[in-house]
Amino acid sequence: MKPHFKTVLLATVLAALAPNPGLTQISEIGEGEGALSIVAWAGYVERGETDPKFDWVTSFEEKTGCMVSVKTANTSDEMVALMNQGGFDLVTASGDASLRMIAGKRVQPINVDLIPSWSKVDDRLKNAPWHTVDGVHYGVPYMWGPNVLMYNTKAFDTAPQSWNVVFEEMTLADGQSNEGRVQAYDGPIHIADAANYLMYHQPELGIEDPYELNEDQYQAALDLLRAQRKLVSRYWHDAFIQIDDFKNEGMVASGSWPFQVNLLKADGVPVDSVIPQEGATGWADTTMLHAEAEHPNCAYKWMEHTLSSNLQSDLSVWFGAVPSVPAACSDGSGMQTQQGCDANGMQDFDKIRFWRTPVADCDSQDECVPYYRWVSDYIAVIGGR
Amino acid sequence: MTQVQPAHFTSAGGIGTRLSDILWRHPRLLIALLLLPPALWLGVIYLGSLFALLAQSFFSIDHFTGLVKYEFTLSTYAQLIRPSNFDIILRTVVMAFCVSLTSAVISFPIAYFAARYARGAWRAVFYLGIMMPLWSSYLVKIYAWKLILAKEGILTWALQKLHLEWVLDAFLALPVIGGNSLSVSTAGTFIVFVYVWLPFMILPIQAALERVPPSMLEASGDLGATPAQTFRHVLLPLALPGVVAGSIFTFSLTLGDYIIPQIIGTSRLFIGQAVYQHQGIAGNIPLAAAFAMVPIAIMGLYLWAAKRMGAFDAL
Secondary structure, eight states, X not given: OHHHHHHHHHHHHHHHHXXXXXXXXXXXXXXXXXXXXXXXXXXXXXXXXSOTTOBSSHHHHHHHOOEXXXXXXXXXXXXXXXXXXXXXSEEEEOHHHHHHHHHTTOXXXXXXXXXXXXXXXXXXXXXXXXXXXXXXXXXXXXXXEEOEEEEETTTOSSOOSSTHHHHSOOBOTTSSBXXXXXXXXXXTTHHHHHHHHHHHHOGGGOOSBTTBOOHHHHHHHHHHHHXXXXXXXXXXXXXXXXXXHHXXXXXXXXXXXXXXXXXXXXXXXXXXXXXXXTOEEEXXXXXXXXXXOXXXXXXHHHHHHHHHSSHHXXXXXXXXXXESSGGGGTSOSSSOOHHHHHHTTGGGGXXXXXXXXXXXXXXXXXXXXXXXXXXXXXXXXXXXX | OTTHHHHHHHHHSOHHHHHXXXXXXXXXXXXXXXXXXXXXXXXXXXXXXXXXXXXXXXXXXXXXXXXXXXXXXXXXXXXXXXXXXXXXHHHHHHHHHHHHHHHHHHHHHHHHHHHHTOOTHHHHHHXXXXXXXXXXXXXXXXXXXXXXXXXXXXXXXXXXXXXXXXXXXXXXXXXXXXXXXGGGSHHHHHHHHHHHHHHHHHHHHHHXXXXXOHHHHHHHHHTTOOHHHHIIIIIHHHHHHHHHHHHHHHHHXXXXXXXXXXXXXXXXXXXHHHHHXXXXXXXXXXXXXXXXXXHHHHHHHHHHHHHHTTGGGGO
């Protein structure tokens, strides 16, 4: 008895000590659990209720029996907070949230061998640093796109060439000042847009990456935002409030998502969008699996569904984004066309600086200003300090 | 004989009878049993979670990892008096004060009419008119106000038709309260706060006014007081507990609200939003807890003062 007991004990200790990254991954997909809960951006998981033409949930539910419930989040910080609370299976996380969740162990590694359509994913995204850490994949690319400059075509004769229309006071083509008629994003990550602007216009600051700022560069970005505060009446964080503001509040220019541009155009509001000369920040979202997901089988089935169904094609039309599966642009799986993909920024991948969480220990400099200061300082800037 | 009889029944009855006898003989035990569940609810779930939150405010956040450091410190409270955070507190308290004062001024005549003159069907109409806004969704009302106050909304349109838009423009040109349109100005936030909390002010004032005997007002008049003097020296002091009780609602509701300033206003934060952002978004629970302490402390002082003015007699 005694030796046997020792052997068991030893084996247990060894198993506990052995580095085993595959431990949390499942090795095969079983029966669906009948339910799936997803934290997603507004408009990301559509079941034909907003517009019957856009539905990529019903077919999944019929095929797998996994009933999808969606919790929409308005900011990346909200997504992280929701995932920290738990109770969700999947999240469509942007790069400024994904690494925080990986570091916080709120998401688990993905076994890409279980997702047959992984091979179809855009090669530029397969090993993107916002979901792959030390060669381990923590999710499946979902959709990506630029943060475009939306403008009212009545206030602008031609598409604005620069982001200066939202950063500096000026008289627009319709003869009125832009003061009170522009908006900015109500999230600390907007500091990166200011840094991106300075990177182009004040090269002497030496900004290499808008998410890696030293103290001087950071203060310059805050100064730019303080000047912007005088132009902005209300910051936007809810896509539908921004849509309302462009309709009823006389807004003429703002950083935005193609989602709002498309909905406003569909409503007959004279707006259009552009990526100005400075380039743009952008988002690249990843479907990530919660570390304690209750429905892992349904979650894997959904990840395959996101890559193999009409989702990539139709969602890219709906959201004005670029599919993570390039074939979805032209294979007729949905409504998207190659021209549509190009218009949404397919070829602009290199112009876009994708959202990432700013950390103190950064690559391009000795020390960078970390995210918690972005949060408190952005609150101060909006408060007029 | 009478002492033997209950003992006989006890032995004959089942366990339920015996239990009820024990409780009958020990009335204190009965009270303790009845009070235990609500006391547990209040003490453990309600106050317990509140104190757990407040305890967090004495911790701090590690600025490198973003994790909470469980060591006693007052540094989180020190952050509250930083200019950017102190602005938030000041902004909220001033707003709550203005909202309470305005609500009281608007409510008093309405409550006076409802308490003194409205009879029969009129009375029902008054109650319905005051209560009805409370039955519809709070969010629907706020979004409706957003459209009313918008730059291209119905209010601007109506003023344009009346050729009075210069009044609105002049008002919006004022510093601090003005802005690009009412919907994105502090004045807009104020209007919606007053609208949403008004019923909470009218009802306690009405209750207080109904208890003021009409004979006192008549006596005041008979003794030669002008209506203004009667109001100042008789009616207002007697109704003041109701006004203070109503202001407790409007003041504390404004202190804690985080939805209205998010949808209508200048994007500048109020205490409720600061708590929400630091707790839910930035993960800075200690600072959120410290912010949550502010309304509690302010309301504590406020209630203490209100009690001295006899506000709770009217509840």
